[in-house]
Amino acid sequence: xxxxxxxxxxxxxxxxxxxxxxxxxxxxxxxxxxxxxxxxxxxxxxxxxxxxxxxxxxxxxxxxxxxxxxxxxxxxxxxxxxxxxxxxxxxxxxxxxxxxxxxxxxxxxxxxxxxxxxxxxxxxxxxxxxxxxxxxxxxxxxxxxxxxxxxxxxxxxxxxxxxxxxxxxxxxxxxxxxxxxxxxxxxxxxxxxxxxxxxxxxxxxxxxxxxxxxxxxxxxxxxxxxxxxxxxxxxxxxxxxxxxxxxxxxxxxxxxxxxxxxxxxxxxxxxxxxxxxxxxxxxxxxxxxxxxxxxxxxxxxxxxxxxxxxxxxxxxxxxxxxxxxxxxxxxxxxxxxxxxxxxxxxxxxxxxxxxxxxxxxxxxxxxxxxxxxxxxxxxxxxxxxxxxxxxxxxxxxxxxxxxxxxxxxxxxxxx
Amino acid sequence: xxxxxxxxxxxxxxxxxxxxxxxxxxxxxxxxxxxxxxxxxxxxxxxxxxxxxxxxxxxxxxxxxxxxxxxxxxxxxxxxxxxxxxxxxxxxxxxxxxxxxxxxxxxxxxxxxxxxxxxxxxxxxxxxxxxxxxxxxxxxxxxxxxxxxxxxxxxxxxxxxxxxxxxxxxxxxxxxxxxxxxxxxxxxxxxxxxxxxxxxxxxxxxxxxxxxxxxxxxxxxxxxx
Numbered sequence: 001x002x003x004x005x006x007x008x009x010x011x012x013x014x015x016x017x018x019x020x021x022x023x024x025x026x027x028x029x030x031x032x033x034x035x036x037x038x039x040x041x042x043x044x045x046x047x048x049x050x051x052x053x054x055x056x057x058x059x060x061x062x063x064x065x066x067x068x069x070x071x072x073x074x075x076x077x078x079x080x081x082x083x084x085x086x087x088x089x090x091x092x093x094x095x096x097x098x099x100x101x102x103x104x105x106x107x108x109x110x111x112x113x114x115x116x117x118x119x120x121x122x123x124x125x126x127x128x129x130x131x132x133x134x135x136x137x138x139x140x141x142x143x144x145x146x147x148x149x150x151x152x153x154x155x156x157x158x159x160x161x162x163x164x165x166x167x168x169x170x171x172x173x174x175x176x177x178x179x180x181x182x183x184x185x186x187x188x189x190x191x192x193x194x195x196x197x198x199x200x201x202x203x204x205x206x207x208x209x210x211x212x213x214x215x216x217x218x219x220x221x222x223x224x225x226x227x228x229x230x231x232x233x234x235x236x237x238x239x240x241x242x243x244x245x246x247x248x249x250x251x252x253x254x255x256x257x258x259x260x261x262x263x264x265x266x267x268x269x270x271x272x273x274x275x276x277x278x279x280x281x282x283x284x285x286x287x288x289x290x291x292x293x294x295x296x297x298x299x300x301x302x303x304x305x306x307x308x309x310x311x312x313x314x315x316x317x318x319x320x321x322x323x324x325x326x327x328x329x330x331x332x333x334x335x336x337x338x339x340x341x342x343x344x345x346x347x348x349x350x351x352x353x354x355x356x357x358x359x360x361x362x363x364x365x366x367x368x369x370x371x372x373x374x375x376x377x378x379x380x381x382x383x384x385x386x387x388x389x390x391x392x393x394x395x396x397x398x399x400x401x402x403x404x405x406x407x408x409x410x411x412x413x414x415x
Numbered sequence: 416x417x418x419x420x421x422x423x424x425x426x427x428x429x430x431x432x433x434x435x436x437x438x439x440x441x442x443x444x445x446x447x448x449x450x451x452x453x454x455x456x457x458x459x460x461x462x463x464x465x466x467x468x469x470x471x472x473x474x475x476x477x478x479x480x481x482x483x484x485x486x487x488x489x490x491x492x493x494x495x496x497x498x499x500x501x502x503x504x505x506x507x508x509x510x511x512x513x514x515x516x517x518x519x520x521x522x523x524x525x526x527x528x529x530x531x532x533x534x535x536x537x538x539x540x541x542x543x544x545x546x547x548x549x550x551x552x553x554x555x556x557x558x559x560x561x562x563x564x565x566x567x568x569x570x571x572x573x574x575x576x577x578x579x580x581x582x583x584x585x586x587x588x589x590x591x592x593x594x595x596x597x598x599x600x601x602x603x604x605x606x607x608x609x610x611x612x613x614x615x616x617x618x619x620x621x622x623x624x625x626x627x628x629x630x631x632x633x634x635x636x637x638x639x640x
Contacts, residue, residue: 003524007512112525314508317469318522318568319497321489408470411580 005331008304014031017301020340022293023387027344028315028351030286030383035352037278038374047272048264050148050207053115053237054246056267057253058260059095064088085133094232094271095259101236110249112241113145115392118223124170125187126178133174133190133214137223137329138237146239148216149204155182156202161219169202173213188216189224191319198222290386294394297333301398305329313410327404333395334388341387346382418575418608419443419466424475426461426631435461436631437477445575448602448609450622451501458631459612466610467500467578468492476550479576497525501569505581507561509553509568515548516549519567532571539567543597559590566597571605577601579611583618584628595621 010018062068064087095101098116105114118137123130136143140159144150150158154172161167168188170178175264180186180200187195198218205212240246246263254261265272266335305312312325352373360371426436435491436458443449443466446524451459464470464478468484477484481497484492501522509518519536523529540549543563545556553561560612569577579598595618601607603625611622627635634640 003519004510007510011512267563310506310508311510314502314504314510315521316497317500317502319493319495319525321493324525408464409465411469 001320002331003329005328005335008308008328009077009332009335016336019203019293019296019300019336021400022296023290023337023340023391024344024347026027026286026290026390027287027292027341027383027387030254030386031345031348031350032284032355033282033285034379035373035375036347036355037063037282038379040317041275041278042376043372044271047206048242048268051152051208051211052264052267053146054240054243054341055103055238055250055261055263056097056251057236057238057257058262058321059234060258061092061259062317093333094229095236096236098233098236101164101257101259104109104253105238108249109366110242111239112236112239113142114140114236115142115146116220116338117128117143117235117237118220118227118229118233119235120190120223121228122216122226123189123191123195124174124178126180126184129178131174131177133170133215135168135216135218135223135226137218137220137226138215139220143217143237146237149206152204152206154203154205158202158204158217161217161222162186163201165203165219166196166198166222167218168198169204169217170200171215172203172205173209174216175200175203188226192236193226193228196226237342286383286386290390293387294390296396297336297391298398301329301333301395302401305398305402306334308402309405309410309413312405313407316405316407322403325405326399329399329402330392330395333391333399337388337391337395339386340391344387345383348383349375349380416478418445419610420476420478421462421466422476422478424462424465424472424477426458426465426470427473428622434631436465438471439633440475441626441633443608445608446602446606446608448599448623449611450619450625451610451612451628452614452616452619452625453628455614457627457628462628463578463580463610463612466498467502469502474531497522498572499575501572501574501577503562503566503569503577503579503582505584507553507558507565507585509561509564511553513557513583514550515545515564518553518564518569522568522572536554536571539570540564542625543567556583557590559586559593562586562590562594563597566594570601573605575608577609577611578606581612581614583613583615591615591618603628605629 026275064086066082067080069086070080095246102114102116105111115138122136123132144158153169158169161169174183178186182200182203185197185199189195194309196244205215220233224232236412242250247265250261250263250266275329315325315328316322317379352375356373357369358371421439421441424436424439427434431555439462451463453459465472468479470478470486479495487495510521513521516536519540520529520532523532537549541548541568545560545563548556548560549635553564556564563584566582577598582598583594586594598609598611599621602609609622613619623638625637626633627637
């Protein structure tokens with residue numbers, strides 16, 4: 001029957017080509033759109049995972065509710081009704097027992113490395129230019145093991161912040177805003193105390209604008225000094241051996257501690273939620289295209305079944321079964337689906353390779369200046385399965401109609 | 416020896432039912448050439464399709480080679496049809512995408528015996544004067560040639576039975592005579608049982624027996640030879 005199915009397809013070349021085109025366009029669109037969306041997403045997720053900690057432990061922030069303070073002022077047995085209920089935010093600025101955390105982290109075999117940090121908002125000033133930024137004080141050796149910030153250095157070395165006091169490394173965009181160069185001095189202030197001069201000893205560029213224009217790295221001792229809080233830390237960044245365990249481990253640790261413990265994906269939940277919307281749009285668009293292609297197959301096969309009623313009658317009289325006839329038309333749809341899918345994947349791959357070479361300026365493109373396109377095999381597999389599925393659904397209905405035709409009904413209808 | 420046995424076969428169509436055949440009993444013997452004759456609407460084609468298993472009787476039974484066809488399951492019936500029956504219709508019903516040779520071999524493809532049947536198919540087409548047109552598509556053949564290809568296709572599985580419904584109905588007299596001559600030869604040389612529906616009294620005369628139907632009943636049997 002495959003023999004006859006292929007002859008059928010070849011005998012109506014134009015219809016076959018048009019139907020094929022629909023499937024090809026559907027598969028191509030899916031591959032290209034998904035490649036672009038996922039390419040950008042993979043880049044962003046990679047940045048989130050590698051440029052930041054897998055898990056971040058930070059000092060707790062609590063909302064003060066109506067009864068949050070009851071136990072501080074009254075006995076447990078007393079019923080408290082406030083005339084003006086307390087409200088606000090209670091901030092523990094520092095991690096209460098960092099040593100305890102270090103022990104717990106060091107004993108956990110799932111942890112690759114950790115880095116204690118002091119982070120605070122500071123103002124940087126050089127001449128008339130002033131910029132606010134986040135000062136991250138850390139031990140550069142530990143920090144380099146937790147994030148890959150050291151690999152984004154464009155000038156200087158990350159470890160230079162530990163060589164002597166009052167040295168910082170700044171993001172490339174921040175450097176530009178300050179109008180400074182490496183080895184220039186800038187004044188760093190916490191807003192309460194007098195500004196302290198720091199020397200810029202290096203520049204990094206991650207491609208993520210918020211980081212590049214608002215982050216400053218320094219030695220932990222310097223950051224503690226700026227905040228007048230020697231030996232205290234307010235964050236611990238943890239890198240795991242297996243990043244996929246981040247959410248589970250963060251949830252476990254959060255349950256047994258006062259601090260806020262968040263995995264990278266929990267911290268970026270809003271950001272990641274956008275991806276779900278992207279997925280919905282991507283699927284909807286592709287399904288629409290394949291629906292049109294599927295209708296193409298359905299219409300053509302329906303027409304062919306009507307045109308081929310006489311041939312169906314003779315096939316049945318020769319001893320071919322209803323299943324054979326169903327297969328004859330079903331396999332035509334599936335052949336179109338498979339062929340269209342393969343050509344679509346090829347075309348999609350070619351277009352994706354071309355897009356990868358397009359120079360698109362802007363920080364959103366990861367600083368590489370070119371479009372990020374994913375070549376994840378799952379995209380290609382899914383596109384092919386989608387093309388086959390659309391073809392199967394579109395061809396099964398006319399094929400079933402053909403399979404149900406009996407020779408005598410066709411002969412009797414005088415066709 | 417009786418090969419096809421019709422016992423009190425009746426057929427009705429539609430709602431309210433219109434009775435087309437009324438309790439027909441008949442026997443077609445091995446090697447017979449039977450012509451079913453009668454006016455339009457007499458029920459001759461319906462009788463042919465019931466006798467050939469393409470249609471089912473409303474009441475009554477049809478036995479072929481002693482086996483009641485209504486009791487065969489679908490697969491048995493299809494295999495029986497493929498291996499034992501050949502059909503020739505008024506219109507050739509050739510597959511337009513296939514060449515003459517491929518059309519002839521198509522019944523053999525069902526059970527993948529077409530490679531073994533290729534020489535026989537070529538020989539049949541040669542015998543029917545189509546030796547130089549094996550690779551032609553049906554659209555490149557004349558009406559008579561198309562019908563001869565259809566006859567070759569009906570013969571390729573060396574069936575015991577040929578069922579022909581007005582095989583000359585679409586042909587001019589010369590091609591009609593050619594087709595009849597071929598059917599006679601198949602019947603006399605190979606001993607194939609032929610049941611043929613025809614309007615044409617001259618062609619009916621070439622059969623060994625004529626069964627005349629009127630209003631769904633057999634009104635006469637006539638042995639010609």
